[in-house]
Amino acid sequence: VFTDAAWNSSTAEAGLGWIIEDGTSFSHHTATSALVDSPLLAKTLAVLTAMNSALSNGIDSIAVLSDSQVLINTIKKKIMKLEIFGVLSDIYCLTTSFKSISFNFIPRLENVRADSAAKQALWTLNPT
Numbered sequence: 001v002f003t004d005a006a007w008n009s010s011t012a013e014a015g016l017g018w019i020i021e022d023g024t025s026f027s028h029h030t031a032t033s034a035l036v037d038s039p040l041l042a043k044t045l046a047v048l049t050a051m052n053s054a055l056s057n058g059i060d061s062i063a064v065l066s067d068s069q070v071l072i073n074t075i076k077k078k079i080m081k082l083e084i085f086g087v088l089s090d091i092y093c094l095t096t097s098f099k100s101i102s103f104n105f106i107p108r109l110e111n112v113r114a115d116s117a118a119k120q121a122l123w124t125l126n127p128t
Contacts, residue, residue, distance in 0.1 A: 043066060
């Protein structure tokens with residue numbers, strides 16, 4: 001599951017994008033969120049939303065991919081950053097719902113589809 005987010009600092013809104021890929025096909029997914037205080041929070045919300053989406057689609061084994069090295073390291077080391085504390089807690093709890101889950105950093109160039117989906121979602125909030 002490729003994840004990304006786009007954040008608008010002036011409106012505190014975020015577009016969330018994730019791509020579920022199973023080796024033979026893929027599907028694009030988007031969501032939006034309000035009252036988002038930082039790009040890191042936006043990317044953390046994208047991971048949580050993608051995890052919930054995977055479970056809703058009956059997927060119980062996933063690799064969560066993000067181009068945010070800070071976020072991936074935080075999740076892997078189970079660090080509780082104050083800025084994203086609540087969402088991190090939800091992610092940590094949700095991991096027990098999967099048979100297998102991993103969190104991996106990928107370069108931005110390998111995450112262009114999720115990035116595009118996130119930007120598209122953000123654009124729908126203020127299309128002018």
